[in-house]
Amino acid sequence: xxxxxxxKEIKEMLSRGEDPGSIPADALLTxxxxxxxxxxxxxxxxxxxxxxxxxxxHIPDYEYRWTPGSDPKSPEEIQRFFNSPEIAQIKKRMxxxxxxxxEKDYVDGNGGNLTVRVGDNLxxxxxxxxxxxxxxxxxxxxVDLDGNQLAGTLKRTSEVNTHLGIMKRQPKAKSCVHAHPPxxxxxxxxxxxxxxxxxxxxxxxxxxxxxxxxxxxxxxxxARVVGEMGVDHQAIIMENHGVITWGKDIEDAYWKMENTDxxxxxxxxxxxxxxxxxxxxxxxxxDLIEIRKSLGMEDRRAELRECELCDNGEFRPGVTCxxxxxxxxxxxxDPEAEDMVRAVTDLIxxxxxxxxx
Ligand SMILES: [Zn+2]
Numbered sequence: 001x002x003x004x005x006x007x008k009e010i011k012e013m014l015s016r017g018e019d020p021g022s023i024p025a026d027a028l029l030t031x032x033x034x035x036x037x038x039x040x041x042x043x044x045x046x047x048x049x050x051x052x053x054x055x056x057x058h059i060p061d062y063e064y065r066w067t068p069g070s071d072p073k074s075p076e077e078i079q080r081f082f083n084s085p086e087i088a089q090i091k092k093r094m095x096x097x098x099x100x101x102x103e104k105d106y107v108d109g110n111g112g113n114l115t116v117r118v119g120d121n122l123x124x125x126x127x128x129x130x131x132x133x134x135x136x137x138x139x140x141x142x143v144d145l146d147g148n149q150l151a152g153t154l155k156r157t158s159e160v161n162t163h164l165g166i167m168k169r170q171p172k173a174k175s176c177v178h179a180h181p182p183x184x185x186x187x188x189x190x191x192x193x194x195x196x197x198x199x200x201x202x203x204x205x206x207x208x209x210x211x212x213x214x215x216x217x218x219x220x221x222x223a224r225v226v227g228e229m230g231v232d233h234q235a236i237i238m239e240n241h242g243v244i245t246w247g248k249d250i251e252d253a254y255w256k257m258e259n260t261d262x263x264x265x266x267x268x269x270x271x272x273x274x275x276x277x278x279x280x281x282x283x284x285x286x287d288l289i290e291i292r293k294s295l296g297m298e299d300r301r302a303e304l305r306e307c308e309l310c311d312n313g314e315f316r317p318g319v320t321c322x323x324x325x326x327x328x329x330x331x332x333x334d335p336e337a338e339d340m341v342r343a344v345t346d347l348i349x350x351x352x353x354x355x356x357x
Contacts, residue, residue: 003024003026003027003028005023005027005028005029007036010036010037011036014084014085014086015084015085017085020037061249062093062249062250062251062252063174063248063249064086064090064116064117064118064174064249066118066119066120068120069120070119070120071119071120071121071122072119072122078122078142078150078151079151081119081122082142082150082151082152087118087124088137090116090118090124090250091124091137091138091140092137093116093250093251094114094116094124094126094135094137094140094250095135095136095137095139095140097114097177097250097251097254098112098114098126098132098133098134098135099132099133099134099135100254101132101133101177101179101254101257102131102132102133102134103133104181104258104261105181105182106179106180106181106257106261107131107132107133107179107180108180109131110128110129110130110131110132111132111179111180111242112126112132112177112178112179112180112242113125113126113132113157113159113160113163113178114126114132114175114176114177114178114250115160115163115164115167115175115176116174116175116249116250117167117173117174117175118142121144121145122142122144122150123142123143123144123145123160123163123164123167124140124141124142125140125141125142125143125156125157125160125163126139126140126141126156126157127139127140127141127152127154127155127156127157128154128155128156128157128158130154132179138153139152139154140152141154141155141156143156143160143164145164145167145168146164147160147161147164158217158218159178159217159218161218161219161220161222161223162176162178162217162218162222162223162226162227162244163176163178163244164223164227165222165223165224165226165227165228165230166226166227166230166244166246167246168227169227169228169230169231170230170231170246172246172248173230173246173247174246174247174248174249175246175247175248175249175250175252175253176244176245176246176253177244177245177246177247177250177253177254177256177257178242178243178244178245179242179243179257180241180242180243181242181243181257181260181261181264182261183261183262183264183265183268184237184242184243184260184261184263184264185237185241185242185243186264186268187211187237187264188211188237188238188239188240188241188242188243189239189240191211191239191240192211192315193209193210193211193237193315194209194237194263194264194267194315195267195277195279195312195315196208196279196285196309196310196312197279197280197281197282197284197285197309197310197312198266198267198270198277198278198279198280199263199266200280200284200288201259202259202263203285203288203289203292204288204291204292204295205255205256205259205292205297206234206235206256206259206260206263207233207234207235207292207297207299207301208232208233208299208300208301209233209235209236209237209260209263210229210230210232210233210235210236210237211236211237211239212225212226212229212236212237212238212239213225213239214238214239214240214241217241222238226238226244230244230246232298232300234246234247234256234297235256235257235259235260237260243257243260243261245257245260277312277315279310279312281310282306282307282308282309282310283306285301285309285310286306286309289301289302
């Protein structure tokens with residue numbers, strides 16, 4: 001007889017740290033057990049629907065989903081949830097992303113911070129004064145949407161408020177990554193909004209990068225200006241500070257950080273090549289915005305008129321390639337220099353004639 005597996009049994013397996021892959025191939029899963037395995041409430045990538053049939057090709061999905069209104073309430077419930085296997089998996093993933101931002105030189109010292117939303121009013125976050133490259137799962141804290149610490153032995157980062165400013169206003173922001181990647185931070189210090197319509201992948205996966213006015217890090221004002229911008233922008237350059245990005249999970253939010261810094265780096269290098277920067281134009285951007293929307297990512301630019309789409313009027317290309325001008329252009333209108341050039345030219349010609357050239 002085929003064994004029936006219920007949601008409760010799956011939860012018990014997960015809490016014992018057992019792999020759901022060990023469920024017999026011919027087992028019958030109840031609908032709620034199947035939901036649990038397919039991502040609702042599990043932190044891992046989508047698990048196979050059933051072992052009875054070959055699994056369908058699927059897109060990896062790390063988004064954490066919860067039932068609204070189901071947050072643990074009592075201190076004991078909160079502790080149990082904070083120490084559950086599904087949260088352990090996210091804590092580990094936060095440490096991995098911390099290592100990646102540190103290895104990419106996106107953070108130095110104790111810089112940067114990470115958050116993952118795991119409930120209506122529950123957010124995992126990195127602690128203050130710690131290198132993001134060397135965190136352990138036990139270092140991760142948990143706060144509510146007002147930034148009050150609910151769990152964890154280390155003190156939460158003060159910059160969590162900026163992340164919460166975004167999460168409160170944009171429910172799709174399930175994770176935020178903040179770092180100081182050098183190229184994008186250079187744009188932040190120069191207060192230059194990166195131009196658009198230059199690289200298609202950036203338009204699709206990153207959308208328009210926002211530039212938020214400077215406010216002191218960790219203050220309610222900073223949380224407000226960045227939070228408001230986060231409604232329409234998944235990547236925000238914060239003036240004189242760094243970058244904050246958001247995504248449906250921490251991997252997604254981290255990718256936006258990579259995309260932002262790589263984009264700023266390319267624009268910076270292109271600006272040095274001595275030619276103007278070429279845009280592919282508003283009509284082509286409209287195609288890319290459609291692709292972005294089809295992938296489930298909104299874009300406020302869908303409402304803009306064509307003439308507003310590739311408006312890079314504020315972009316200052318900066319220093320261009322330092323190729324020295326020809327000497328005769330420098331000497332124009334300077335009789336003394338002209339005499340010297342003529343004397344040198346005469347000398348060279350005389351020498352060439354002497355050598356039969
Ligand atoms: Zn910072």
